Amino acid sequence: MVETKKYEGIIPAFYACYDKQGNISPAAVRELTRYLIGKGVTGLYVGGSSGECIYQSKEERKVVLENVMDEARGKVTVIAHIACNNTADSQELAAHAESLGVDAIASIPPIYFHLPSYAIAKYWNDMSAAAPNTDFIIYNIPQLAGVSLTVPLLREMLKNPRVIGVKNSSMPTQDIQMWRDEGAIVFNGPDEQLICGLTMGAVGGIGGTYGAMPELYIKMRQELLSGNLEKAREMQNEACRIIYKMCSAHGNMYAVIKEILRVNGGPDIGSVRAPLAELIDSDLPIVRECVDMINAAIAKYC
Numbered sequence: 040m041v042e043t044k045k046y047e048g049i050i051p052a053f054y055a056c057y058d059k060q061g062n063i064s065p066a067a068v069r070e071l072t073r074y075l076i077g078k079g080v081t082g083l084y085v086g087g088s089s090g091e092c093i094y095q096s097k098e099e100r101k102v103v104l105e106n107v108m109d110e111a112r113g114k115v116t117v118i119a120h121i122a123c124n125n126t127a128d129s130q131e132l133a134a135h136a137e138s139l140g141v142d143a144i145a146s147i148p149p150i151y152f153h154l155p156s157y158a159i160a161k162y163w164n165d166m167s168a169a170a171p172n173t174d175f176i177i178y179n180i181p182q183l184a185g186v187s188l189t190v191p192l193l194r195e196m197l198k199n200p201r202v203i204g205v206k207n208s209s210m211p212t213q214d215i216q217m218w219r220d221e222g223a224i225v226f227n228g229p230d231e232q233l234i235c236g237l238t239m240g241a242v243g244g245i246g247g248t249y250g251a252m253p254e255l256y257i258k259m260r261q262e263l264l265s266g267n268l269e270k271a272r273e274m275q276n277e278a279c280r281i282i283y284k285m286c287s288a289h290g291n292m293y294a295v296i297k298e299i300l301r302v303n304g305g306p307d308i309g310s311v312r313a314p315l316a317e318l319i320d321s322d323l324p325i326v327r328e329c330v331d332m333i334n335a336a337i338a339k340y341c
Contacts, residue, residue, distance in 0.1 A: 049253060050245045071306050080249070120146065122166070146177065205218045205226070288326070
């Protein structure tokens with residue numbers, strides 16, 4: 040029986056933390072972990088897209104997770120994304136994550152080559168076998184991975200007792216209903232539709248913009264669960280407007296978010312790693328506008 044309670048709620052996707060030379064900063068990782076826990080989130084999703092995992096070595100990813108766990112162990116749920124673009128490295132990260140005591144590991148499908156479903160299933164099952172005592176979550180993000188989770192593939196994966204659910208970042212909320220009907224727990228991925236995903240049965244959300252405004256998402260979920268749909272919808276619309284503003288900059292959205300955190304009194308976690316685009320001077324008014332929008336929304340709703 041899957042313990043679903045620990046997977047409920049608002050789980051920010053953890054951001055990559057760099058020093059001024061662009062190296063992983065263990066101190067910044069720890070500071071960001073404490074900051075997010077202090078905001079009342081229920082978990083952290085470490086090493087995914089927001090963590091710039093595909094631009095980091097497996098050794099760097101280990102350092103990040105070790106420092107997160109030093110601060111988060113026993114306080115919040117930790118899900119470690121451990122996929123690399125080969126099975127052996129993924130297994131190494133899976134075993135490492137289990138040794139640290141994470142609650143679950145997660146993985147996108149293999150990228151670049153378009154593999155048949157049986158090869159994808161073997162890839163996932165092989166890394167699950169390297170962490171045999173840890174829950175496994177499929178990360179469905181077809182717009183970036185280039186392959187979509189299907190019902191037959193999910194059914195095959197659910198034969199593995201460690202596979203408990205799906206982080207669903209496809210845009211159709213119908214997918215959440217389909218995965219639930221197969222017996223999986225589901226996390227809503229697209230931040231722009233959190234209340235829709237929760238309404239369709241997601242146990243919680245894992246999102247890349249949650250870290251910039253966790254108060255807003257926590258309150259949004261509370262309002263929805265309390266039956267205050269109109270208030271939740273207002274808050275969702277405001278979050279979407281902020282996200283659209285974040286995406287209007289020259290710099291990558293995560294570069295914008297990191298500067299929002301710094302300007303808004305959060306930790307300084309550096310910029311983004313190339314080839315992601317850093318901020319340019321003309322982005323700074325956009326950052327300031329986002330900060331003002333976030334603070335106004337928190338003051339109004341939270």
